Amino acid sequence: MKQIPKRSEVPTALTWDLTTIFPDEAAFKAAIAAIKTQTTVVAGLKGQLAQSGAALYRVTTAVFDLNRQLERVYVYASLNNDQDTGNAAAQALMGQAESLVATVGAATAWFEPEVLALSADQLQTLIDNDPRLADYQHVFDVLGQQRAHTLSVAEEKLLAGASDIFGASAKTYSVLSDADLKFPVVQDEAGNDVRLSEGLYGVLLQSTTPRVRQQAFEALYSVYQQFRHTFAATLASEVKTHNFSAETRHYASARAAAMSRNNVPAVVYDTLVETVNDHLDSLHRYVNLRKEILDLPQLHMYDLYTPITGEPSLKYTYQEAQEMALKALAVLGPDYTANVQKMFDGRAIDVVENQGKRTGAYSGGMYDTKPYILLNWQDSLESLFTLVHEMGHSMHSHYTRTNQPYQYGDYSIFVAEIASTTNENLLTDYLLKTQTDPKVRAYVLNHYLDGFKGTVYRQTQFAEFEDYIHQQDAAGETLTADFMSDFYGKLNQRYYGDGVISDPQIADEWTRIPHFYYDYYVYQYATGFAAATTLSQRILSGDEAKRDAYLAYLKAGSSALPLDVMKQAGVDMTQPGYLQTAFATFDERLAEFTQLAHELK
Template identity: 85%
Template sequence: MKQIPERSAVPTALTWDLTTIYPDDSGFDQAVATVKAQAQKVAQLQGKLATSGEQLYQVTAAIFDLNRQLERLYVYASLKNDQDTSNAHAQDLSGQAESLVATVAAATSWYEPEVLGLEPATLQGLIDAEPRLADYQHIFDVLGQRRDHTLSAPEEKLLAGAGDIFGASAKTYSVLSDADLQFPVVQDEEGHDVRLSEGLYGVLLQSTTPKVREQAFKALYSVYQQFRHTFASTLASEVKTHNYTAQVRHYGSAREAAMSSNEIPAVVYDTLVKTVNQHLDSLHQYVGLRKEILGLPELHMYDLYTPITGEPSLKYTYPEAQQEALKALSVLGPDYVANVQKMFDTRAIDVVENKGKRTGAYSGGMYDTKPYILLNWQDSLESLFTLVHEMGHSMHSHYTRSNQPYQYGDYSIFVAEIASTTNENLLTDYLLKTQTDPHVRAYVLNHYLDGFKGTVYRQTQFAEFEDYIHTQAAAGQSLTADFMSKFYGDLNARYYGDNVISDPQIADEWTRIPHFYYNYYVYQYSTGFAAATTLSQRILSGDPAKRDAYLNYLKSGDSASPLEVMKRAGVDMTQPDYLDRAFKTFDERLAEFTKLARELKK
């Protein structure tokens, strides 16, 4: 039986190097002590920032420096924990870091209320009196927008001190899902016994053997359904936290609070949901084509991921995938490619799955570290797309941190997914231009359509579910497992249409979606993918100015509002045009794929 390796058995070259953050855990321990001491000093600065522009600068700089050191140790602890969530020592480091986040939040919670306690003219006068504060002007402008939603200093301290408690539900979900769930043994396509995992599940659903897909689907959900009431409890508690904090901060809803924190108006969310629902017929058409080409009497939810064109004809080892990524991204220029190569050469990527490792993939790190990427590699085209996707995040981080001061050295979640999905679009274009075999082209088109389905359609479906449970909870509805499963099952049936059997297990899919704990995060996958369609087409036009506009977006960080940054890059996300363009591309590629797939089936 194939087994997932222990962490200690993974070759060093395939693991990330965290010694560039701290040489060893003693460096982490020292950082914890330093941050605790500085937090106490910062807490004593309360009441002193309004004496002069220089004092305002000194206090502001001290708080940013404290958060900078906190971020570094937090990143170290979280990466350590994610590489093996069953490791007790790593859990302890992560616990210390999370506790310290609450400590620092409490020590600095007075700052925003005190700044906002100043009259706007008085505050601006202090800023104008100290030239060094010019570098913080946008910070103060954004803070001013939250004036009506900031509480008194004592109230802010109470909320900040409860941060660790408010995060308990998400942490419980993560530990249960990543470390404690034990999945059964199933058979792969060769008839080998394999221990099912979340990472392997995605591979088995792409199998061309229907029984393999069905077995994996039912086996996975048999485990999640055992704990559906526990998952309902953790998710309901998370939703209550979002609703509570929105209420005490005088927002109309949790959605408004979450979007306001990123300076995103409600029209962006509403336009997305409305436009996607107007184009559900395209998804139904694609799903119907899948049933036709696969020749299945019934199409089930577990049949939506296997390539319509049959056995995947493109597979890559990790070294091969690195070379393909470099070629696909070369349109972004030699400097971009050189920085991608540096990621490959400096052990910035944790590549393969091991026991206890966090599932999925992400790009992490902070201003004073390299960008890090977590993967759970499989030799598949999907893993190549994941590598390119996460590299988009990492290059966004690299360019931002290389061109902005620390206070602007991050970027809004709203624009984060745009860089990653632009890379995916560039890879799709590269493959369609370089692959002439009709079977390969059909496979790439199928992959694009599946990616669109999984990002624009699926994530908007998630967004509808997320908004529904928040509004229902705010109205007093108890979020039981049965209540959420009923709505989710009906929603899923509406999205995929009559061509798909509504398997009863899919109604419980919400139990295994970690993004529902991210507080209105998922809609940004959809808006990001759609915006990336426009940006990738601009890059591929060959106009250096359009490519440079895109690179400038990567360099902007938090120096301007997300919508302003995107306008400069060439996309106005307050208008539906970018969504219409994305659906036009989907329909065009669906038409091309339909013709090709039917010809190949003859």
Template identity: 80%
Template structure:
């Protein structure tokens, strides 16, 4: 039986080196004390920024430096805690860092309202009077876009004080969904009685035994359906909150308010939904193929996740995976590969699982640190994909931070997943070019198709539902459980087509989706996946100019608006072209997978 090692037993070479952030824990503790003192100093700068350009620069630099020091301390504490969540010392570090976030937020809460209290002309006059502020012009331009939607200081204070009230519906959903719901006992593939849970549900839906999938599906929804009216109340309240905040801030809709946070116009959303709707026939073809390959007389919604191919005979040690990653990413050029190699060589990756280590994987760090990657390595193809995905994030961070000043050294959430998913696409292409085993090729193709289905189609379906209920609520419609289930059931049937049975339970799927409380977040999964597919095709064309355009996107950070950054990379996300390219890739790979899979049967 494989034993999970204690943190102390993990070879040093497989752990990340955090001494480049702080030399030791004592230095971190000293930094915390300095940040607390610095926060007190910054708080006293309130009311000083508008007297001259020099004062605006001085105050702005003080606020930015405070946040910069806070970010460094927060990253160190988070990484230390994540490497062993059972370590009491690092639990305390994380708690102290989290508390310090609130302290700094309070100390600087006055800054943006004071800037926005200036008219556009007054602010520009201050900037023009101080040459050092020229490098911050875009910062102030972006901030200035919030001026029409910023209320008076007393009104802003009132809204801020009500934030806990506004968050109540999401928190109530979270408590119900994560803690209070009790799921029944079901049987696994071996006939063992197991208590159903959210995590186990996903595993059982991938079972090759139809009865196991059906039982898990019906058991899960039997619980959610008991509370569907409660979930309707929490979701309706959340939607009303979004609509209220949009109204009081003078936005035309909740969608406009949410998208404005990333400076993304509504046309991006509308183009996504319209183009996806025009290509539902491809999803219908894939669903029909799934029915055929599974050999079932009826395909149900609970049959959409079970694998269509067996696990491939591919496994990689971590060292082998590093070699494969470098080969797959070589198409991005020697500089990119050299930076990936540096990540491998400089202990920027915490590789193996140990007791107490945070699960999953992520890329972390901040402007003044290296990018860091947390993994929980398994010798599998999935782990190779995870490594390449997180390396995409880390290279995005590296290129941004080494090519932009601090004020532009981060990037919008709207573009954050594009670099990582582009890397996944490059790995898929590499595997399809180097693997000749039909079983392996079918597995890789099916993984891509399922990812496309789950991201572009499913997330756009969510986006349609989300926008519909917001618009209906704004028009005065009561969002009852029956009303939402009626629309969701019909929407789901339209997306998946006639080859799948519209199980009545699926009409209540909205009850269990936490993303509907995220205020127009889900569409970005779909736009990001599609953009990554298109960008990978541009890179693989062999055109050096297209590769350079992609690397320039990685370097841009927040120095321009997200859509402008993407246009420079070669993708205009206000137009359907990038989506059309993605759907053509899906169609081509669906055709090849269909031929391979049927020959394997």
């Protein structure tokens, strides 16, 4: 039976090197001690920032410097923990970091209320009195928009000190999902016994053998359903935390509070949901085509991921995937690909799945570290796309951090998924331009259509569910497992239509979606994918000015509002045009794929 390796069995070259953050645990602990000392110093600055422009500069830079040190500690601990969530020593490091976050948060909670206690004119006078504060002008402008939602110093300190408590539900979910759930043994296509995992599940669902797909689907959900009431309790508590925070800060809703943090107006969310629902017929056509081409008497939810064209003809080792990524991204210029190569060569990527490793994939790091990528590699086209996707995040981070000062050295979550999905679009275009075999082209088109389904349609479905349970909790409804499953099952049926059987297990899909703990994150996958369609078309036009406008977006960080950054890159996300472009591309590629699929049948 194939077993997932232990962390100690993974080749060093396929693991990330965290010694560039801290050489050892002793250095990590020394940094914690230094932060605790500095926290006391910064806490003593309370009440001083309004004295003069120089005082405002001194206090502001002290607070930012403290948070900068804290981020480094937190990143080191979280990366250590994610590489093996069952490692007790790593859990201890993470616990220390999380405790420190709460301590620093409580000690600096007075800063924003003190700034906002000043009128806009008083604050601007202080800024004008010290030229060094010009570098923080945008920081204060954005902060000023939160005046109506900032509490007293004492209240802010109380909330900051409770951050560990507010994060307990998400932490419990993560430990249960990533470390404690034990999945059964299933059989792969060759009849071999394999231990099911979240990573392997995605591979088995792409199997061309219906029995393998069904067995993996039923086995996975048999485990999640054992704990559905526990997952309901953790998710309900998370939703209550979001609603409590929004109400405490005088927002109309949790959604308004979450979108306010990124300065994104409600029209962006509402336009997404409305436009996607207007185009559900395209998804229904795709689902019906899948049933027809696969020649299945019934199409089940576990049949939505296997390639319609049959056995995947494109598989890549990790080394081959690196070469393909560099070719596909060459359109972004030599500097971009040189920085990608540095990621490959610098042990910045943790490649393979191991026991206890966090599932999925992400790009992490902070201003003073290189970007890091977590993967759970399988030799598949999907893993190639994941690599290119996360590299988009990492290059966004690299360009932002090397072109902006620390205070603007990060970017809004709202624009984060745009860089990653632009890379995916560029890879799709490269494959379609270089692959002439009809079977291969059909497979690539199938992958694109599935990606669109999974990102634009699926994430908007998630967004609708997320918003619904927040609204229901705010209205006093108890979020039981049955209540959430009932709504989710009906929502899933509406999205996929009558062409697919909504298997009863799918109603419990919400139990295994970690992004529901991210506070209105999921809709940004859909808006990001759609915006990336427009941006990739601009890049591929060959117009260097359009490519440079995209690179300027990567470099902008948080130096301007996210919607303004995107407008400068060429996309107005307050209007439905970019979504219409995305659906037009989907329909165009669906038509080409339909023709190819019928010819190949």
